[in-house]
Amino acid sequence: MDAASLRTEFHTKRFSYDISKYPFKEILENLYGCELKFLHKYLGEYNEFKQSTDQSTLAHKVFYSNYNKILKPIYINFIENFVAHLLYPHKFYYQLIPTFRIGLPNNVFVGEFHKDSKYNHQSYELNFNLGLENYEGSASLKTEKKRNSDDWIILECPYGEIFSFDHIDCLHGSELNTTNETMVSFDFRLALKELYFESDAISINNKTILKPGYYFSSDYVN
Ligand SMILES: [Fe+2]
Numbered sequence: 159m160d161a162a163s164l165r166t167e168f169h170t171k172r173f174s175y176d177i178s179k180y181p182f183k184e185i186l187e188n189l190y191g192c193e194l195k196f197l198h199k200y201l202g203e204y205n206e207f208k209q210s211t212d213q214s215t216l217a218h219k220v221f222y223s224n225y226n227k228i229l230k231p232i233y234i235n236f237i238e239n240f241v242a243h244l245l246y247p248h249k250f251y252y253q254l255i256p257t258f259r260i261g262l263p264n265n266v267f268v269g270e271f272h273k274d275s276k277y278n279h280q281s282y283e284l285n286f287n288l289g290l291e292n293y294e295g296s297a298s299l300k301t302e303k304k305r306n307s308d309d310w311i312i313l314e315c316p317y318g319e320i321f322s323f324d325h326i327d328c329l330h331g332s333e334l335n336t337t338n339e340t341m342v343s344f345d346f347r348l349a350l351k352e353l354y355f356e357s358d359a360i361s362i363n364n365k366t367i368l369k370p371g372y373y374f375s376s377d378y379v380n
Pocket of ligand 1: 330
C-alpha cells in the first residue's frame with residue numbers, strides 16, 4: 159500500500175455522519191452566540207487573506223482557545239468511531255487540533271492556491287474536510303481533479319458530511335466567496351501508521367512539529 163494511491167482512492171469522496179451524535183455546528187453556535195453564517199457581521203473588515211493571514215480572525219482565536227474544553231471530546235469520539243471505520247483496516251494518527259476555516263463574504267478562506275507538500279506535509283497523510291456552514295458554490299474548495307491536470311472541480315460539503323481530497327498532490331485553494339453568508343468548516347489530516355516516518359518538518363500554520371504527540375495524536379487509532 160502506498161499513501162498516494164490511498165489518497166487517489168479517497169480523492170473527492172464524501173461520507174455522511176450523524177449530526178445528532180456529533181453536533182459540531184450547534185456547539186460552535188453556542189460558543190459564538192450567533193449563527194455561523196452570520197459571523198462576518200461581528201468580525202470587522204479584512205483585506206483578502208494571504209497564507210500568512212488566513213488564520214487571523216477573532217473567530218479563529220475563539221475556536222482554538224476553547225477547543226480543548228468544548229470540541230476535543232466530541233472530535234476524538236468522531237475520529238475513533240466514525241473516521242476509523244472509513245479507514246479500516248488502516249491504522250492512523252490524527253491531527254490533534256483540526257484547522258478552523260472561515261470564508262467571509264468577498265474573501266477567500268485559504269490564502270493561496272497550493273499543494274500541502276509546499277507546507278511541509280508529508281506523503282503519509284490523508285486529508286478530510288468537514289463543512290459546518292455554507293460550504294457550497296464559490297465558498298467551497300476548488301481542487302484539481304487529478305494531479306497536475308489543470309482540470310478543476312468544486313468540492314462542496316453540506317453539514318453532516320465530510321470529504322477527502324488529495325491535498326499533497328493536487329493543487330487546491332479557494333475563490334472569493336460571492337455569497338452573503340460566512341462559510342465555516344474545519345479540516346484535519348491523518349498520518350497513516352504503516353507509512354509514517356520521522357522527520358523534523360514543522361507545520362507552517364501552527365508551528366508544531368509534524369510528529370505523534372505534537373501535531374498528531376500520540377496514540378494511533380485502529
Ligand atoms: Fe491545503
